[in-house]
Amino acid sequence: AQEKLSENIRTNQIGFYPPAQKIAVVAGEAYSEFYIASPDLKQKYFSGKLSDVKRSAFSPKPTRLADFSAFKTPGRFVVVIPGLGYSYPFEIREKIHEGVAKASIKAFYYQRFSMALTPQYAGQWSRASGPTHREVIVHPSAATEKRPAGTVISSPRGWIDAGDYNKYIVNSGITTGTLLSAYEDFPAYFDTLKLAIPESGNDVPDVLDEILWNLRWMLTMQDPADGGVYHKCTNARFDPMVMPDQATTPRYVVQKGTAAALNLAAVSAQAVRVLRKFERQFPGLADSCLRAAQHAWKWAQKNPDVKYDQNKMNEAFDPDVTTGAYGDRDFSDEFSWAAAELYATTKDAQYRNAIGLSPGALLVPTWNQVRLLGYYTLIRHEKQLPAEAQPVVAEMKQRIVQFAGDMIKDVGSHPYHTVMGSTPKDFVWGSNAVAANQGILLIQAYRISGDKRYADHALSNLDYLLGRNATGYSFVTGHGSKTPMHPHHRPSEADGVTAPVPGLLAGGPNPGMQDKCAYPSSIPDEAYIDDVCSYASNEVAINWNAPLVYLVCGIEAMR
Ligand code: G3I
Ligand code: 9MR
Incomplete structure (x- = not known):
């Protein structure tokens, strides 16, 4: 049959490391088979069955997964779902x-x-x-x-x-x-x-x-x-x-x-x-x-x-x-972070006393919640810290690993098989930075525990940002086949150049839709529009790009 490009097959539009997990998500439940082919569809390489149907608590849209992790051959490919079509192309190679x-x-x-x-x-x-x-x-x-x-x-x-x-x-x-x-x-x-x-x-x-x-x-x-x-x-x-x-x-x-x-x-x-x-x-x-x-x-x-x-x-x-x-x-987290940085740099006990250990649940960092940045720092410099700091650092390590464990617990049942989007609460203004900051936390947990599952889940949050998500966009401008062309970014809009400034991470799905633009959907994981009007879902921001830097560079560095 003459297959067509289908935006209902969603996967990392850049690609995969040869040994890594490789997943494409198929929106809908009507199909059951897939195969991997060359972009011209002439060569067929690998075939498999789609997973059972996945559903989330906040979206009526079912999905199935195509898992082709066992396919490790370097090259350029597409995923084909007979009857539905083929995905955007991606590559399998090192340094992807x-x-x-x-x-x-x-x-x-x-x-x-x-x-x-x-x-x-x-x-x-x-x-x-x-x-x-x-x-x-x-x-x-x-x-x-x-x-x-x-x-x-x-x-x-x-x-x-x-x-x-x-x-x-x-x-x-x-x-x-x-x-x-x-x-x-x-x-x-x-x-x-x-x-x-x-x-x-x-x-x-x-x-x-x-x-x-x-x-x-x-x-x-x-x-x-x-x-x-x-x-x-x-x-x-x-x-x-x-x-x-x-x-x-x-x-x-x-x-x-x-x-x-x-x-x-x-x-x-x-x-x-x-x-x-x-x-x-x-x-x-x-x-x-x-x-x-x-x-x-x-x-x-x-x-x-x-x-x-x-x-x-x-x-x-x-x-x-x-x-x-x-x-x-609330400045308790800013006090803790600043104290942790000053302590790690000076080892002066006055700062150690100000770090504190929050009794509450850990929170993924964002501009107004920075407590874990201090934890990461103390853990990173653990060996250089005085003995008196060791019990606190040990507890921080244990709590971060536990938090990461909670994050990955139910991923197997999620429609996009990523930590990102486990809960509709992830979809705030700048939700893509939530995905990236979760990725950082998972990398920290991996560095602490050596448990490779955390590194794998960090990578799948990167897959999310690069296309394996309910919008089908790779959210980094200029990187991927379907990427934001109209970010709410004054230079990109005013410069007269068709392509936006590259390498910028769009804000991402945000059902708050505070800009009142014409969103195609208000479902939390779909509430995104590639329109310059949309500062609540399609602006870019330095505090969203920075965790992307950490996530993608960290992953490249660790390979
Ligand atoms: O704090 C409340 C929380 O209690 C409540 O449960 C939750 C429910 O939606 O909302 C929380 O407030 C949100 C707040 O961010 C803190 O996270 C607001 O709804 C949300 O509208 C607000 O969005 C911020 C937005 O500015 C509007 O102020 C974004 O985080 C922030 O990234 C964004 O930053 C803008 C700058 O102001 C200007 N420059 C561009 C930049 C990016 O869009
Ligand atoms: O362009 C502004 C954007 O950078 C901000 O993140 C956003 C929220 O504070 O506000 C945008 O400016 C809008 C303003 O708030 C309301 N009028 C329309 C402006 C966008 O052109």
Whole structure:
């Protein structure tokens, strides 16, 4: 029969390592057989039966699985379901995710403020520099005696947060921390990874050069007089869909807050450990970071509950600021994370006492929940920590492995056979970062326990992001056959280039649908639309790309 391409056969659109688990998911229950063929369908290689029917509690759509893990031959293939059609092509080979790995980090280069992207490094996505942010205004909400409202300060560099042209300390925190953790966990992998960025010629790993672009900005957000940290560097209202060089409305630094101080403390304390190895290239920077971290920590101790409440701020001060709030209200996890980073760096007992062990259930990290970042750090540096820390670290290890065990328990009955989507609660704004952060947790559990099942499930969450999901999209721009073409990303929309900036992870299914765009479905795992209108499902964000970096680079590194 003449088979057709079917979007109802969903699998990783990039491909598989030869020995890895290989699964395609078939939407519907009408078919029972599958085979693996060459993309022109002329060669048939492997055949099998589909699994029994899987159903989730939150979707009426049944699925069956095609498991071709036993097929290990390198090459380019499709999955064929006789009568239904064939899948997008994929490859089987070693280093299969290397392209996505590099692109996921290079995406940060494309997000840089304060510099032009030249054709040499940015190809068709080259663009003029936006404003350098060397003249940023102190908003009345942030006024002090030394820096009264209207004072001009310099706050250059940093990454564009997402689809909008602002810089938020809270979101930079988890992003930069996650990238530093990727480097700390897999240094040998990153030491030789070349990304074709302007700094590629220096003798510093490219990923570290990229991280420093943002870290140096974060340091400018600290008020040297008191150690407090401004919540964000932003304009008053979101820019229209223009290129960065047209994002010229005034930028402000706004109110200091506890979350901002602790995010800077955590990230700069962590950076000290990495930068000590590059003292020759960056003389004094590690020391500056440590001073900044300690100063911010002290500010947070004196100001332990300063929330960023944008509405309240707007009642008291002009101009009103209506850009992203990142308004956390609970700082216990930020205290724990910052204390853990300061402790791992300094071994000073005052910080150990502030780490605490949360009695509640562990939570997968997100911008307002960072407790596990501290656990990961202490576990990573366990051997260098004083004896007094060992019992706490032992308990953290045990709890992470237990959490991972709970995560994978019922995967066998899930429609997409991934940890991601076990519960409809996974489908929040930025759900793809939930998948990636679950992947990080599973990798941590694997590193702690040596139990390979955790690494396999981390990989299947990557399969989810690259196409084995209920939308049928590979969510990384430019990587896969069906990928987002219209992300809510101002440069991609305004640059006149058909292809969006590559390597960016779209937000993903979000039944909240806060943008009120014309979603094709409101079922939690399908509530996604590839439309520039959709900032709630199709924006990109640095805190979503960073866990993708960790997941895909970690997996490549571990092979
Ligand atoms: O905290 C509540 C929780 O108690 C409740 O159970 C849950 C139910 O939906 O909602 C939780 O609040 C959510 C909040 O994120 C915290 O997770 C909100 O519904 C949700 O709308 C909110 O979404 C955030 C969104 O901004 C709107 O504020 C996203 O996490 C955040 O990633 C996103 O970030 C934006 C920036 O503001 C601006 N730049 C772009 C960036 C990405 O879209
Ligand atoms: O473009 C904005 C996006 O970056 C934010 O994540 C999102 C939520 O805060 O808001 C977007 O801006 C929209 C605004 O909130 C409402 N009017 C339409 C804007 C999108 O063009």
